[in-house]
Amino acid sequence: MVAGTLKAHIEDAVEVMQRTGAVMVPRGEAEVLAAHVFGVPVAELALDGEPDEESLARYRALVHRRSEGVPLGYLTGSASLSGVEVEVGPGVFVPLIVSEAVVAAGLGAIAELPAPLVVDLCAGSGAFALAVAHHAPGATVHAVEHDPDALAYARRNRARRAALGDRPVELHQGDVTLPATLAELNGTVDLVLSSPPYQPQEAAVPDEFGVHQPREAVFGGPDGLHVTRHVVEAAARLLRPGGTLVLEHGHQHGETVPALLRADGRFTDVSEHPDAYMGYPLYALARRAAP
Ligand SMILES: C[S@@+](CC[C@H](N)C(=O)[O-])C[C@H]1O[C@@H](n2cnc3c(N)ncnc32)[C@H](O)[C@@H]1O
Incomplete structure (x- = not known):
């Protein structure tokens, strides 16, 4: 188990995205990426739970790629209009x-x-x-x-x-x-x-x-x-x-x-x-x- 709640890891992701300036709505996208990793809607994220190591590694990798400018839709595979x-x-x-x-x-x-x-x-x-x-x-x-x-x-x-x-x-x-x-x-x-x-x-x-x-x-x-x-x-x-x-x-x-x-x-x-x-x-x- 990796120390820290999902909520804290999302905060870290927001900070990473803010630093690079590649993402206009860092919090919203950090949550969408977490929802993608855990396969649930944003509203159902277990924010107080501690994510397992593998999921957290996947999440961090996605946040990193998003911070490099890879479109959110390319990371999640979908977009909504x-x-x-x-x-x-x-x-x-x-x-x-x-x-x-x-x-x-x-x-x-x-x-x-x-x-x-x-x-x-x-x-x-x-x-x-x-x-x-x-x-x-x-x-x-x-x-x-x-x-x-x-x-x-x-x-x-x-x-x-x-x-x-x-x-x-x-x-x-x-x-x-x-x-x-x-x-x-x-x-x-x-x-x-x-x-x-x-x-x-x-x-x-x-x-x-x-x-x-x-x-x-x-x-x-x-x-x-x-x-x-x-x-x-x-x-x-x-x-x-x-x-x-x-x-x-x-x-x-x-x-x-x-x-x-x-x-x-x-x-x-x-x-x-x-x-x-x-x-x-x-x-x-x-x-x-x-x-
Ligand atoms: C800005 S995207 C818009 C796509 C879609 N309407 C959307 O909003 O997601 C422009 C699209 O026009 C296509 N395109 C560019 N030149 C074209 C042309 N001469 N004839 C047909 N499609 C073209 C591109 O391949 C691209 O898929």
């Missing part, structure tokens, strides 16, 4: 908690439609598409992703959600920069959601993003907007008149992305929205104008 858990790991982007606002805005836009048609461009693990399929059971949801490694996660996540009773999403290996991608849906889609890679390629980002996650999921060319411009183009052709685009972007793009949408000329009602935690610009919402 809008109440839907997805498998994640090396090779796929870990959904950001702030993106729940993007999904919520999309769900709000289709709330009155009994059978909406939805497209998730740059789908990664499929988190956006699967969250919409779960919360809008009448929706038909398509998701496009070009990276085969990411798509493999999305396929497994799709299968798991379908087994739990959600309508299966349609996964497409495709490049959102190509006009042929989902061309059969042109002019018919009610909602396009997208979180493309949006960091400028020279941006100094934490190792969690710049080192550990796939570059093509994080960086979007010199100004960060290379894929975003194509997503705007794709949304303009896919959406029906009155259909909605919800487009996540970097906090440095709170003016440029709405300006891009206004300059395009095919969108109306362009609005900009902050994230719910830090108040940074997070996503733009726009409606497809009538031709």
Whole structure:
């Protein structure tokens, strides 16, 4: 037995994470990692118990890797977005908690439609598409992703959600920069959601993003907007008149992305929205104008 309660070991882990500065919410993540090691929800951790040596060694190793910037989801193997858990790991982007606002805005836009048609461009693990399929059971949801490694996660996540009773999403290996991608849906889609890679390629980002996650999921060319411009183009052709685009972007793009949408000329009602935690610009919402 190793001396010290689990509570004390979690305090140590918080200190280690705080020292390296790699983790924004050290206490929450220290608890999540402990819950992962002991196979219980955070609320059921036996804080006053003394962990066995082997579990403690595993815990410390995970805390160490997290302090080096390895994403929490890569260590636990899962992440949750809008109440839907997805498998994640090396090779796929870990959904950001702030993106729940993007999904919520999309769900709000289709709330009155009994059978909406939805497209998730740059789908990664499929988190956006699967969250919409779960919360809008009448929706038909398509998701496009070009990276085969990411798509493999999305396929497994799709299968798991379908087994739990959600309508299966349609996964497409495709490049959102190509006009042929989902061309059969042109002019018919009610909602396009997208979180493309949006960091400028020279941006100094934490190792969690710049080192550990796939570059093509994080960086979007010199100004960060290379894929975003194509997503705007794709949304303009896919959406029906009155259909909605919800487009996540970097906090440095709170003016440029709405300006891009206004300059395009095919969108109306362009609005900009902050994230719910830090108040940074997070996503733009726009409606497809009538031709
Ligand atoms: C920031 S991640 C977002 C994934 C997911 N929506 C999420 O929030 O977890 C961006 C994704 O876009 C994909 N991607 C980048 N360029 C693409 C392209 N041209 N066509 C399709 N997918 C692309 C990347 O592989 C990555 O999975």
